[in-house]
Amino acid sequence: MKYIADASLFIIRKRLEGDIVTVPSVVEELREEAARTMMELMNVRVEPPLKSFKEEVRSKAGITRDSEELSGTDIDILAKALEYSVREETILVTDDFAIQNTAIQLGIRVMPAGQRKIKDILLWEKQCTGCKRRFPEGDICPVCGSPLKKVRKKKIRTG
Incomplete structure:
Protein backbone atom coordinates (compact mmCIF):
# COMPACT_ATOMS: atom_id res chain seq x y z
CA MET A 1 0.00 0.00 0.00
CA PRO A 112 -7.51 10.41 8.85
CA ALA A 113 -4.35 10.30 10.95
CA GLY A 114 -6.06 10.92 14.28
CA GLN A 115 -9.33 12.75 13.72
CA ARG A 116 -12.51 11.52 12.09
CA LYS A 117 -13.02 11.27 8.35
CA ILE A 118 -15.45 13.69 6.74
CA LYS A 119 -18.95 12.29 6.22
CA ASP A 120 -20.08 14.63 3.47
CA ILE A 121 -18.58 16.38 0.47
CA LEU A 122 -19.25 20.09 0.75
CA LEU A 123 -19.54 22.61 -2.05
CA TRP A 124 -19.19 26.26 -1.08
CA GLU A 125 -20.28 29.65 -2.41
CA LYS A 126 -20.28 33.23 -1.13
CA GLN A 127 -23.22 35.04 0.47
CA CYS A 128 -23.55 38.76 0.97
CA THR A 129 -23.77 39.77 4.63
CA GLY A 130 -26.00 42.69 3.62
CA CYS A 131 -28.48 41.75 0.88
CA LYS A 132 -28.05 37.96 1.33
CA ARG A 133 -27.56 37.34 -2.40
CA ARG A 134 -25.28 34.43 -3.31
CA PHE A 135 -22.32 34.50 -5.67
CA PRO A 136 -19.80 31.90 -6.87
CA GLU A 137 -16.80 33.94 -5.68
CA GLY A 138 -15.50 37.30 -4.52
CA ASP A 139 -15.00 39.24 -1.31
CA ILE A 140 -17.33 42.22 -1.86
CA CYS A 141 -20.96 42.08 -3.02
CA PRO A 142 -21.23 43.54 -6.54
CA VAL A 143 -24.83 44.65 -5.76
CA CYS A 144 -24.65 46.41 -2.39
CA GLY A 145 -20.93 46.52 -1.55
CA SER A 146 -21.16 44.50 1.69
CA PRO A 147 -18.60 41.79 2.52
CA LEU A 148 -19.22 38.25 1.26
CA LYS A 149 -18.84 35.24 3.53
CA LYS A 150 -18.34 31.60 2.64
CA VAL A 151 -21.47 29.45 3.06
CA ARG A 152 -22.34 25.87 2.21
CA LYS A 153 -23.99 25.55 -1.20
CA LYS A 154 -24.51 21.81 -1.30
CA LYS A 155 -23.83 18.72 0.81
CA ILE A 156 -23.28 15.32 -0.82
CA ARG A 157 -23.27 12.16 1.33
CA THR A 158 -20.09 10.08 0.90
CA GLY A 159 -21.39 6.87 2.30
Missing part, protein backbone atom coordinates in the same frame (compact mmCIF):
# COMPACT_ATOMS: atom_id res chain seq x y z
CA LYS A 2 1.22 3.50 -0.85
CA TYR A 3 0.44 6.31 1.61
CA ILE A 4 0.81 10.00 0.88
CA ALA A 5 1.27 11.69 4.24
CA ASP A 6 0.33 15.12 5.48
CA ALA A 7 2.12 16.56 8.53
CA SER A 8 -0.59 15.28 10.87
CA LEU A 9 0.65 11.69 10.49
CA PHE A 10 4.06 12.60 11.90
CA ILE A 11 2.79 15.07 14.50
CA ILE A 12 0.53 12.49 16.18
CA ARG A 13 3.17 9.80 15.58
CA LYS A 14 0.90 7.25 13.99
CA ARG A 15 2.71 4.24 12.50
CA LEU A 16 1.71 2.79 9.13
CA GLU A 17 2.93 -0.27 7.28
CA GLY A 18 3.72 0.37 3.63
CA ASP A 19 5.48 2.91 1.44
CA ILE A 20 5.06 6.47 2.69
CA VAL A 21 5.65 9.55 0.56
CA THR A 22 5.36 13.21 1.42
CA VAL A 23 6.34 16.54 -0.14
CA PRO A 24 9.14 18.98 0.83
CA SER A 25 6.69 21.60 2.14
CA VAL A 26 5.30 19.08 4.67
CA VAL A 27 8.83 18.47 5.96
CA GLU A 28 9.24 22.24 6.38
CA GLU A 29 6.05 22.35 8.49
CA LEU A 30 7.42 19.86 11.01
CA ARG A 31 8.74 22.02 13.84
CA GLU A 32 8.85 19.42 16.61
CA GLU A 33 11.89 17.19 16.77
CA ALA A 34 9.69 14.20 17.69
CA ALA A 35 7.66 14.61 14.48
CA ARG A 36 10.80 14.83 12.36
CA THR A 37 12.24 11.77 14.10
CA MET A 38 9.03 9.83 13.45
CA MET A 39 9.24 10.73 9.78
CA GLU A 40 12.84 9.49 9.63
CA LEU A 41 12.00 6.25 11.45
CA MET A 42 9.24 5.54 8.93
CA ASN A 43 11.70 5.87 6.00
CA VAL A 44 9.50 8.42 4.28
CA ARG A 45 10.38 9.39 0.71
CA VAL A 46 10.19 13.12 0.06
CA GLU A 47 9.23 14.07 -3.51
CA PRO A 48 8.12 17.38 -4.99
CA PRO A 49 4.71 17.44 -6.69
CA LEU A 50 4.45 17.72 -10.46
CA LYS A 51 3.18 21.04 -11.79
CA SER A 52 0.48 19.46 -13.97
CA PHE A 53 -1.11 17.76 -10.95
CA LYS A 54 -0.94 20.97 -8.92
CA GLU A 55 -2.89 22.70 -11.67
CA GLU A 56 -5.52 19.94 -11.65
CA VAL A 57 -5.88 20.23 -7.87
CA ARG A 58 -6.25 24.02 -8.06
CA SER A 59 -8.91 23.62 -10.73
CA LYS A 60 -10.96 21.16 -8.64
CA ALA A 61 -10.51 23.23 -5.47
CA GLY A 62 -11.80 26.23 -7.41
CA ILE A 63 -14.95 24.33 -8.31
CA THR A 64 -15.58 23.14 -4.73
CA ARG A 65 -14.50 26.54 -3.36
CA ASP A 66 -12.04 24.85 -1.02
CA SER A 67 -9.30 26.89 -2.70
CA GLU A 68 -9.60 29.61 -0.04
CA GLU A 69 -8.88 27.07 2.71
CA LEU A 70 -6.00 25.20 1.05
CA SER A 71 -2.44 26.33 1.67
CA GLY A 72 0.43 25.80 -0.77
CA THR A 73 1.43 22.72 1.23
CA ASP A 74 -2.13 21.39 1.02
CA ILE A 75 -2.07 21.81 -2.78
CA ASP A 76 1.31 20.04 -2.91
CA ILE A 77 0.15 17.04 -0.89
CA LEU A 78 -3.05 16.72 -2.92
CA ALA A 79 -1.05 16.91 -6.17
CA LYS A 80 1.33 14.18 -5.01
CA ALA A 81 -1.61 11.97 -3.95
CA LEU A 82 -3.31 12.54 -7.30
CA GLU A 83 -0.10 11.71 -9.16
CA TYR A 84 0.24 8.37 -7.38
CA SER A 85 -3.47 7.52 -7.45
CA VAL A 86 -3.51 7.41 -11.26
CA ARG A 87 -0.96 4.57 -11.29
CA GLU A 88 -1.47 2.57 -8.09
CA GLU A 89 -3.66 2.15 -5.04
CA THR A 90 -2.97 5.15 -2.85
CA ILE A 91 -4.35 6.57 0.37
CA LEU A 92 -3.89 10.18 1.43
CA VAL A 93 -3.42 10.46 5.20
CA THR A 94 -4.64 13.79 6.57
CA ASP A 95 -6.82 15.26 9.31
CA ASP A 96 -7.54 18.44 7.35
CA PHE A 97 -11.20 18.56 6.27
CA ALA A 98 -10.61 20.85 3.26
CA ILE A 99 -7.90 18.49 1.99
CA GLN A 100 -10.20 15.50 2.53
CA ASN A 101 -13.09 17.26 0.78
CA THR A 102 -10.98 18.09 -2.27
CA ALA A 103 -9.27 14.68 -2.31
CA ILE A 104 -12.55 12.76 -2.35
CA GLN A 105 -13.77 14.85 -5.26
CA LEU A 106 -10.54 14.10 -7.11
CA GLY A 107 -11.13 10.37 -6.58
CA ILE A 108 -8.35 10.00 -4.00
CA ARG A 109 -8.94 7.66 -1.06
CA VAL A 110 -8.41 9.33 2.30
CA MET A 111 -7.68 8.14 5.81
Whole structure:
Protein backbone atom coordinates (compact mmCIF):
# COMPACT_ATOMS: atom_id res chain seq x y z
CA MET A 1 0.00 0.00 0.00
CA LYS A 2 1.22 3.50 -0.85
CA TYR A 3 0.44 6.31 1.61
CA ILE A 4 0.81 10.00 0.88
CA ALA A 5 1.27 11.69 4.24
CA ASP A 6 0.33 15.12 5.48
CA ALA A 7 2.12 16.56 8.53
CA SER A 8 -0.59 15.28 10.87
CA LEU A 9 0.65 11.69 10.49
CA PHE A 10 4.06 12.60 11.90
CA ILE A 11 2.79 15.07 14.50
CA ILE A 12 0.53 12.49 16.18
CA ARG A 13 3.17 9.80 15.58
CA LYS A 14 0.90 7.25 13.99
CA ARG A 15 2.71 4.24 12.50
CA LEU A 16 1.71 2.79 9.13
CA GLU A 17 2.93 -0.27 7.28
CA GLY A 18 3.72 0.37 3.63
CA ASP A 19 5.48 2.91 1.44
CA ILE A 20 5.06 6.47 2.69
CA VAL A 21 5.65 9.55 0.56
CA THR A 22 5.36 13.21 1.42
CA VAL A 23 6.34 16.54 -0.14
CA PRO A 24 9.14 18.98 0.83
CA SER A 25 6.69 21.60 2.14
CA VAL A 26 5.30 19.08 4.67
CA VAL A 27 8.83 18.47 5.96
CA GLU A 28 9.24 22.24 6.38
CA GLU A 29 6.05 22.35 8.49
CA LEU A 30 7.42 19.86 11.01
CA ARG A 31 8.74 22.02 13.84
CA GLU A 32 8.85 19.42 16.61
CA GLU A 33 11.89 17.19 16.77
CA ALA A 34 9.69 14.20 17.69
CA ALA A 35 7.66 14.61 14.48
CA ARG A 36 10.80 14.83 12.36
CA THR A 37 12.24 11.77 14.10
CA MET A 38 9.03 9.83 13.45
CA MET A 39 9.24 10.73 9.78
CA GLU A 40 12.84 9.49 9.63
CA LEU A 41 12.00 6.25 11.45
CA MET A 42 9.24 5.54 8.93
CA ASN A 43 11.70 5.87 6.00
CA VAL A 44 9.50 8.42 4.28
CA ARG A 45 10.38 9.39 0.71
CA VAL A 46 10.19 13.12 0.06
CA GLU A 47 9.23 14.07 -3.51
CA PRO A 48 8.12 17.38 -4.99
CA PRO A 49 4.71 17.44 -6.69
CA LEU A 50 4.45 17.72 -10.46
CA LYS A 51 3.18 21.04 -11.79
CA SER A 52 0.48 19.46 -13.97
CA PHE A 53 -1.11 17.76 -10.95
CA LYS A 54 -0.94 20.97 -8.92
CA GLU A 55 -2.89 22.70 -11.67
CA GLU A 56 -5.52 19.94 -11.65
CA VAL A 57 -5.88 20.23 -7.87
CA ARG A 58 -6.25 24.02 -8.06
CA SER A 59 -8.91 23.62 -10.73
CA LYS A 60 -10.96 21.16 -8.64
CA ALA A 61 -10.51 23.23 -5.47
CA GLY A 62 -11.80 26.23 -7.41
CA ILE A 63 -14.95 24.33 -8.31
CA THR A 64 -15.58 23.14 -4.73
CA ARG A 65 -14.50 26.54 -3.36
CA ASP A 66 -12.04 24.85 -1.02
CA SER A 67 -9.30 26.89 -2.70
CA GLU A 68 -9.60 29.61 -0.04
CA GLU A 69 -8.88 27.07 2.71
CA LEU A 70 -6.00 25.20 1.05
CA SER A 71 -2.44 26.33 1.67
CA GLY A 72 0.43 25.80 -0.77
CA THR A 73 1.43 22.72 1.23
CA ASP A 74 -2.13 21.39 1.02
CA ILE A 75 -2.07 21.81 -2.78
CA ASP A 76 1.31 20.04 -2.91
CA ILE A 77 0.15 17.04 -0.89
CA LEU A 78 -3.05 16.72 -2.92
CA ALA A 79 -1.05 16.91 -6.17
CA LYS A 80 1.33 14.18 -5.01
CA ALA A 81 -1.61 11.97 -3.95
CA LEU A 82 -3.31 12.54 -7.30
CA GLU A 83 -0.10 11.71 -9.16
CA TYR A 84 0.24 8.37 -7.38
CA SER A 85 -3.47 7.52 -7.45
CA VAL A 86 -3.51 7.41 -11.26
CA ARG A 87 -0.96 4.57 -11.29
CA GLU A 88 -1.47 2.57 -8.09
CA GLU A 89 -3.66 2.15 -5.04
CA THR A 90 -2.97 5.15 -2.85
CA ILE A 91 -4.35 6.57 0.37
CA LEU A 92 -3.89 10.18 1.43
CA VAL A 93 -3.42 10.46 5.20
CA THR A 94 -4.64 13.79 6.57
CA ASP A 95 -6.82 15.26 9.31
CA ASP A 96 -7.54 18.44 7.35
CA PHE A 97 -11.20 18.56 6.27
CA ALA A 98 -10.61 20.85 3.26
CA ILE A 99 -7.90 18.49 1.99
CA GLN A 100 -10.20 15.50 2.53
CA ASN A 101 -13.09 17.26 0.78
CA THR A 102 -10.98 18.09 -2.27
CA ALA A 103 -9.27 14.68 -2.31
CA ILE A 104 -12.55 12.76 -2.35
CA GLN A 105 -13.77 14.85 -5.26
CA LEU A 106 -10.54 14.10 -7.11
CA GLY A 107 -11.13 10.37 -6.58
CA ILE A 108 -8.35 10.00 -4.00
CA ARG A 109 -8.94 7.66 -1.06
CA VAL A 110 -8.41 9.33 2.30
CA MET A 111 -7.68 8.14 5.81
CA PRO A 112 -7.51 10.41 8.85
CA ALA A 113 -4.35 10.30 10.95
CA GLY A 114 -6.06 10.92 14.28
CA GLN A 115 -9.33 12.75 13.72
CA ARG A 116 -12.51 11.52 12.09
CA LYS A 117 -13.02 11.27 8.35
CA ILE A 118 -15.45 13.69 6.74
CA LYS A 119 -18.95 12.29 6.22
CA ASP A 120 -20.08 14.63 3.47
CA ILE A 121 -18.58 16.38 0.47
CA LEU A 122 -19.25 20.09 0.75
CA LEU A 123 -19.54 22.61 -2.05
CA TRP A 124 -19.19 26.26 -1.08
CA GLU A 125 -20.28 29.65 -2.41
CA LYS A 126 -20.28 33.23 -1.13
CA GLN A 127 -23.22 35.04 0.47
CA CYS A 128 -23.55 38.76 0.97
CA THR A 129 -23.77 39.77 4.63
CA GLY A 130 -26.00 42.69 3.62
CA CYS A 131 -28.48 41.75 0.88
CA LYS A 132 -28.05 37.96 1.33
CA ARG A 133 -27.56 37.34 -2.40
CA ARG A 134 -25.28 34.43 -3.31
CA PHE A 135 -22.32 34.50 -5.67
CA PRO A 136 -19.80 31.90 -6.87
CA GLU A 137 -16.80 33.94 -5.68
CA GLY A 138 -15.50 37.30 -4.52
CA ASP A 139 -15.00 39.24 -1.31
CA ILE A 140 -17.33 42.22 -1.86
CA CYS A 141 -20.96 42.08 -3.02
CA PRO A 142 -21.23 43.54 -6.54
CA VAL A 143 -24.83 44.65 -5.76
CA CYS A 144 -24.65 46.41 -2.39
CA GLY A 145 -20.93 46.52 -1.55
CA SER A 146 -21.16 44.50 1.69
CA PRO A 147 -18.60 41.79 2.52
CA LEU A 148 -19.22 38.25 1.26
CA LYS A 149 -18.84 35.24 3.53
CA LYS A 150 -18.34 31.60 2.64
CA VAL A 151 -21.47 29.45 3.06
CA ARG A 152 -22.34 25.87 2.21
CA LYS A 153 -23.99 25.55 -1.20
CA LYS A 154 -24.51 21.81 -1.30
CA LYS A 155 -23.83 18.72 0.81
CA ILE A 156 -23.28 15.32 -0.82
CA ARG A 157 -23.27 12.16 1.33
CA THR A 158 -20.09 10.08 0.90
CA GLY A 159 -21.39 6.87 2.30
